[in-house]
Amino acid sequence: MTPFESLFANRPVILAPMEDVTNASFRGLCRRLGADLCVTEFVNAEGLLRGCKKAQRKLTLEPDDQPTAIQIYGSDPPRLAEAAMVAAEARPCAIDINCGCWVPKVARRGAGAGWLRDPAAMVEMAALVVRSVSLPVTVKTRIGYGTETEMPIVDLARRLEDVGVRALTLHCRTAKMGYRQAADWSWAAKVQAVVSIPVIANGDIKSAEDAARAMAETGCPGVMIGRRAIEHPWVFREARALLDQGTHLEPPTLAERLALCREHLAQNVAERGEPFGVNHTRRHLGGYIRGLRGAAALRRELFTQTTLATCLATLDRFEARHAAD
Ligand SMILES: Cc1cc2nc3c(=O)[nH]c(=O)nc-3n(C[C@H](O)[C@H](O)[C@H](O)COP(=O)(O)O)c2cc1C
Secondary structure (H helix, E strand, O other), X not given: OOHHHHOOOOOXXXXXXXXXXXXXXXXXXXXXXXXXXXXXXXXEHHHHHHOOHHHHHHHOOOOOOOOEEEEEEOOOHHHHHHHHHHHHOOOOXXXXXXXXXXXXXXXXXXXXXXXXXXXXXHHHHHHHHHHHOOOOEEEEEEEEOOOOOOOOHHHHHHHHHXXXXXXXXXXXXXXXXXXXXXXXXXXXXXXXXXXXXXXXXXXXXXXXXXXXXXXXXXXXXXXXXXXXXXXOOOHHHHHHHHHHHOOOOXXXXXXXXXXXXXXXXXXXXXXXXXXXXXXXXXXXHXXXXXXXXXXXXXXXXXXXXXXXXXXXXXHHHHHHHHHHO
C-alpha cells in the first residue's frame, strides 16, 4: 500500500478546504482534535505562478502540518499543471484540483465547478496535471453543473480514475444548488460503486453520527467536513471515537470551549493583528460557546470587542461568574 492509500485504511475524517478558514493554524487545531487529513484553502493557479503573497502564504506547510493536501484552482490546463509543480515543492501529501467551487466569479470563468460544464475537458486537464507531478493528484467536485438532463458524475469519476486521479471528493450537490437543498449522499454511493479509488463523501456531515452513517450508506472509506468544523471542531474527535470505539463522546466542557476561544483568538491576532484577527475569529466563537448558560450575552459582549486583551478579559469574567454560581 502506498503512503497515500494508507491514509484511507482507517476511515479518515477530513477537514474540508475552506477559503479564509483552513489556514495553517486552523488546520493544526483541527488535527489536534482528530482530523486525519487536512486540505488547504484553494490557491489560485495564476496567483501562485505570479508569486503573489497570498498564494505563497497558503502554500507554506510547516513540517508538522501533515498529512495536508494543497488545493489549486484555475481554468487553463497548462497553467494548472505548472501550478501543481510549484505546489508540489511544498511537499503536500497530494495536489487537489478544485472542480467544485460554484461561486460565479470562479465558475463562470471556467475554473472550479465551471469544469463540470465540459467533463471531457476536465478529464484532459486532470490527466495533464497527473502527468506533471509525481505526487498523488485528487479532484474535489460536485455531482454535476445542474443544467444536465443526466448527472455526469458517475461516468466522469470512471474517466478521472482512468487518467490516474487517486481520490475523488464528492460534494453531493450540483453547482447550481450552491448550498440549497440537502446533499444527496446516494451519489457518493453510486460513484464509489464504479471506481476503485477512494471516494470521499462530502456535504451536510454535521456530527459523528452523520459521519458514520455517510460511510455506512455510501461505502466510501472517508468523509469530509466543512461548515460544522468552523463552529465545532470537536466533531473530529467525536467522529473518531464513534468510528473507532463505537463511543458517543460527551460534548466539550466549558473550560475546553473557553480555552479554544482564547487559543484561536491569540493565533489569529498573532497572524493578522488587531482588530482583524479578532473579527476573523468571530465566525468560530459563536459556535465554540453555543449551548453554555449565558452564551447569548457572552456572544454579544465578545462581538463588540476589537482587541485580544478585552476578549480575554470578557472570557475570564464569564468563567469566574460560572465558577461562582
Ligand atoms: C467558508 C467556506 C469556504 C470554502 N472554500 C472552499 C475552497 O476553498 N475549496 C473547496 O473545494 N471548497 C470550499 N468550500 C466548500 C467546502 O469544502 C465543502 O465542500 C462544502 O462546504 C460542503 O461541506 P459541508 O456541508 O460539510 O460544509 C468552502 C465552504 C465554505 C463554507
